[in-house]
Amino acid sequence: xxxxxxxxxxxxxxxxxxxxxxxxxxxxxxxxxxxxxxxxxxxxxxxxxxxxxxxxxxxxxxxxxxxxxxxxxxxxxxxxxxxxxxxxxxxxxxxxxxxxxxxxxxxxxxxxxxxxxxxxxxxxxxxxxxxxxxxxxxxxxxxxxxxxxxxxxxxxxxxxxxxxxxxxxxxxxxxxxxxxxxxxxxxxxxxxxxxxxxxxxxxxxxxxxxxxxxxxxxxxxxxxxxxxxxxxxxxxxxxxxxxxxxxxxxxxxxxxxxxxxxxxxxxxxxxxxxxxxxxxxxxxxxxxxxxxxxxxxxxxxxxxxxxxxxxxxxxxxxxxxxxxxxxxxxxxxxxxxxxxxxxxxxxxxxxxxxxxxxxxxxxxxxxxxxxxxxxxxxxxxxxxxxxxxxxxxxxxxxxxxxxxxxxxxxxxxxxxxxxxxxxxxxxxxxxxxxxxxxxxxxxxxxxxxxxxxxxxxxxxxxxxxxxxxxxxxxxxxxxxxxxxxxxxxxxxxxxxxxxxxxxxxxxxxxxxxxxxxxxxxxxxxxxxxxxxxxxxxxxxxxxxxxxxxxxxxxxxxxxxxxxxxxxxxxxxxxxxxxxxxxxxxxxxxxxxxxxxxxxxxxxx
Amino acid sequence: xxxxxxxxxxxxxxxxxxxxxxxxxxxxxxxxxxxxxxxxxxxxxxxxxxxxxxxxxxxxxxxxxxxxxxxxxxxxxxxxxxxxxxxxxxxxxxxxxxxxxxxxxxxxxxxxxxxxxxxxxxxxxxxxxxxxxxxxxxxxxxxxxxxxxxxxxxxxxxxxxxxxxxxxxxxxxxxxxxxxxxxxxxxxxxxxxxxxxxxxxxxxxxxxxxxxxxxx
Ligand code: SF4
Numbered sequence: 001x002x003x004x005x006x007x008x009x010x011x012x013x014x015x016x017x018x019x020x021x022x023x024x025x026x027x028x029x030x031x032x033x034x035x036x037x038x039x040x041x042x043x044x045x046x047x048x049x050x051x052x053x054x055x056x057x058x059x060x061x062x063x064x065x066x067x068x069x070x071x072x073x074x075x076x077x078x079x080x081x082x083x084x085x086x087x088x089x090x091x092x093x094x095x096x097x098x099x100x101x102x103x104x105x106x107x108x109x110x111x112x113x114x115x116x117x118x119x120x121x122x123x124x125x126x127x128x129x130x131x132x133x134x135x136x137x138x139x140x141x142x143x144x145x146x147x148x149x150x151x152x153x154x155x156x157x158x159x160x161x162x163x164x165x166x167x168x169x170x171x172x173x174x175x176x177x178x179x180x181x182x183x184x185x186x187x188x189x190x191x192x193x194x195x196x197x198x199x200x201x202x203x204x205x206x207x208x209x210x211x212x213x214x215x216x217x218x219x220x221x222x223x224x225x226x227x228x229x230x231x232x233x234x235x236x237x238x239x240x241x242x243x244x245x246x247x248x249x250x251x252x253x254x255x256x257x258x259x260x261x262x263x264x265x266x267x268x269x270x271x272x273x274x275x276x277x278x279x280x281x282x283x284x285x286x287x288x289x290x291x292x293x294x295x296x297x298x299x300x301x302x303x304x305x306x307x308x309x310x311x312x313x314x315x316x317x318x319x320x321x322x323x324x325x326x327x328x329x330x331x332x333x334x335x336x337x338x339x340x341x342x343x344x345x346x347x348x349x350x351x352x353x354x355x356x357x358x359x360x361x362x363x364x365x366x367x368x369x370x371x372x373x374x375x376x377x378x379x380x381x382x383x384x385x386x387x388x389x390x391x392x393x394x395x396x397x398x399x400x401x402x403x404x405x406x407x408x409x410x411x412x413x414x415x416x417x418x419x420x421x422x423x424x425x426x427x428x429x430x431x432x433x434x435x436x437x438x439x440x441x442x443x444x445x446x447x448x449x450x451x452x453x454x455x456x457x458x459x460x461x462x463x464x465x466x467x468x469x470x471x472x473x474x475x476x477x478x479x480x481x482x483x484x485x486x487x488x489x490x491x492x493x494x495x496x497x498x499x500x501x502x503x504x505x506x507x508x509x510x511x512x513x514x515x516x517x518x519x520x521x522x523x524x525x526x527x528x529x530x531x532x533x534x535x536x537x538x539x540x541x542x543x544x545x546x547x548x549x550x551x552x553x554x555x556x557x558x559x560x561x562x563x564x565x566x567x568x569x570x571x572x573x574x575x576x577x578x579x580x581x582x583x584x585x586x587x588x589x590x591x592x593x594x595x596x597x598x599x600x601x602x603x604x
Numbered sequence: 605x606x607x608x609x610x611x612x613x614x615x616x617x618x619x620x621x622x623x624x625x626x627x628x629x630x631x632x633x634x635x636x637x638x639x640x641x642x643x644x645x646x647x648x649x650x651x652x653x654x655x656x657x658x659x660x661x662x663x664x665x666x667x668x669x670x671x672x673x674x675x676x677x678x679x680x681x682x683x684x685x686x687x688x689x690x691x692x693x694x695x696x697x698x699x700x701x702x703x704x705x706x707x708x709x710x711x712x713x714x715x716x717x718x719x720x721x722x723x724x725x726x727x728x729x730x731x732x733x734x735x736x737x738x739x740x741x742x743x744x745x746x747x748x749x750x751x752x753x754x755x756x757x758x759x760x761x762x763x764x765x766x767x768x769x770x771x772x773x774x775x776x777x778x779x780x781x782x783x784x785x786x787x788x789x790x791x792x793x794x795x796x797x798x799x800x801x802x803x804x805x806x807x808x809x810x811x812x813x814x815x816x817x818x819x820x
């Protein structure tokens with residue numbers, strides 16, 4: 001039997017800023033004996049607790065695994081700098097939230113990788129757990145380290161640290177993985193471990209990096225591992241497990257509310273958007289399922305707010321029925337609904353009005369680009385009139401603060417497109433009249449694998465920062481307009497990791513050793529450490545971010561398939577260059593993306 | 605109907621802040637399905653008020669909060685309903701009905717009794733230290749916070765100190781106008797470096813009426 005170390009957590013909690021992150025014992029922790037299960041897994045979210053617990057995917061997997069009698073899943077998040085310092089000073093390993101056992105002792109350590117810049121947090125968790133960072137240095141006495149999430153659609157920068165990566169949705173795959181673990185007992189010897197990993201590689205969706213090697217810029221399979229790893233997805237969300245008894249955190253988290261997942265997969269086909277490609281096909285839950293989820297979540301949690309979560313939530317086919325049903329049922333109980341962002345049409349405003357009856361918040365609109373030409377390039381199929389009309393309608397209906405999301409540094413962007421942003425804002429203000437508060441958030445384009453813009457290089461920092469400054473000083477002269485933008489350095493590192501290959505892992509590892517942690521948090525981000533790491537490793541980070549790739553060259557992620565075909569991505573890229581749009585296939589003809597839910601040209 | 609609820613907090617949940625405890629009770633009450641009264645206004649909340657804040661990490665053996673219900677509720681049922689939906693470490697001990705117009709807990713509670721336990725046993729010099737402290741008229745202490753430093757007289761808040769074999773017992777004054785932390789007192793005793801390993805419990809909260817002491 002394996003020896004698990006119990007960590008006396010109390011003696012650290014006295015000395016950290018937010019002990020609520022580490023106390024565990026949230027309401028709805030499953031009533032099961034975690035320490036008795038045949039296979040014991042700890043799932044890590046490589047960011048602070050308030051981010052990790054706001055992520056629905058983690059909660060779903062937690063529910064799936066803990067419903068199974070033979071398996072158990074506990075949680076661990078990235079420690080804050082204060083706890084990390086104490087653990088290191090007192091030579092104490094990182095612990096799970098449920099049973100406070102040392103993370104390195106578990107059979108399996110999982111990571112949910114949602115954000116490129118959580119890379120150093122992954123290494124920190126491995127290190128604080130006493131595990132060797134690289135899979136090649138681990139043996140049968142160590143936990144099997146598995147990862148998943150959107151970032152692994154280009155797995156290479158993470159590959160050397162993982163024994164296994166799962167491409168796609170985990171609900172079914174994780175149970176197959178755990179069952180195989182139980183059967184093959186990889187902890188018994190190195191031979192068992194190797195056999196287990198080879199067997200895992202044969203299950204659809206699982207990528208075992210050790211069984212692949214880089215050749216001429218492509219990643220090729222050794223032995224009989226599949227040449228291309230195809231993503232997993234579940235067919236029917238109505239049959240899938242949903243956490244109807246959500247864990248209720250004690251400390252406040254980013255999305256501190258109950259959550260309904262309306263559907264997965266967005267078919268709008270924005271060309272910069274990775275989520276829009278990798279989560280296809282579109283699968284909706286029925287209104288009945290959702291009403292039932294809602295009742296359970298509210299009753300079991302005590303939340304007074306319910307978030308309707310999905311990509312482009314208002315595209316849900318029965319959104320009006322759902323919203324009417326829920327508001328009718330819950331508004332007099334003091335329970336409000338929240339929507340992430342608005343679609344740009346009159347219907348959306350009406351709905352927002354209804355949803356916000358209880359509490360009136362800010363509405364968010366995401367036109368993404370300032371000019372029509374550039375919106376066509378990115379395939380954001382909305383007109384200037386739509387944007388202005390929606391903003392005005394929202395304003396007239398009492399939403400006096402609106403938030404706009406826009407992006408700069410997009411492929412094929414010209415100077416006029418930046419002027420287009422100013423122009424659009426000016427027109428919105430003029431149309432709405434006095435009293436409208438606009439807060440404009442300017443993001444920087446980060447090219448992502450598995451999108452039509454995967455071929456595009458990121459714009460250089462000098463020119464992006466010049467655009468940021470120009471927009472900022474313009475906004476200062478505008479009444480009622482507040483403009484903010486993200487630090488370009490962050491977007492740059494995101495691009496390096498998003499489009500990197502296995503060599504980028506060396507850079508991440510070096511940055512970690514130099515002390516980089518929590519890079520997504522401006523208060524902890526230390527760009528100087530990354531520059532140092534770039535210098536020491538000699539890795540040309542800029543090349544990874546800014547290079548334009550040719551559609552006929554090998555890509556570092558060609559061995560991973562999200563179901564959308566390379567031919568489709570190429571065609572979309574070419575159309576972008578010509579500023580041609582592709583219609584939303586939920587409402588129009590099938591554009592033959594390769595996922596195969598309809599035949600080319602077929603109407604919905 | 606208004607109820608005064610007596611509960612305990614043990615283990616790691618003792619590390620929740622006052623604000624976090626507040627939210628915990630709000631959610632627990634919503635989960636329980638009890639017919640709680642809501643506050644009016646922009647952000648309606650269940651009507652409840654907590655007793656004086658506990659220092660982070662201090663276990664509460666006998667804590668209180670008041671809650672208002674808009675319909676008749678049987679106190680025993682209330683205890684059961686709440687205990688069914690409380691996380692491990694928090695437990696309702698007793699409930700009693702109180703008058704609708706009574707004063708807030710924070711306003712009436714004026715004394716808190718603590719017990720400090722040391723893993724290596726009570727320090728040998730504790731009796732001496734306590735006697736010396738109690739003999740003084742004042743005991744100035746510089747309290748540092750992100751907002752700056754402030755001098756407080758610890759002595760003015762100490763009603764009594766008792767050293768027993770199983771720990772140090774402290775009776776401290778508390779009021780909305782001010783209170784001191786147990787750790788501040790232990791710091792002037794010179795026990796700062798062992799603070800991370802000690803256990804502090806708040807044994808009880810009291811109301812003084814005349815010369816008599818009652819539980820709230
Ligand atoms: S197969 Fe056709 S309908 Fe289905 S997501 Fe792709 S383009 Fe749209």
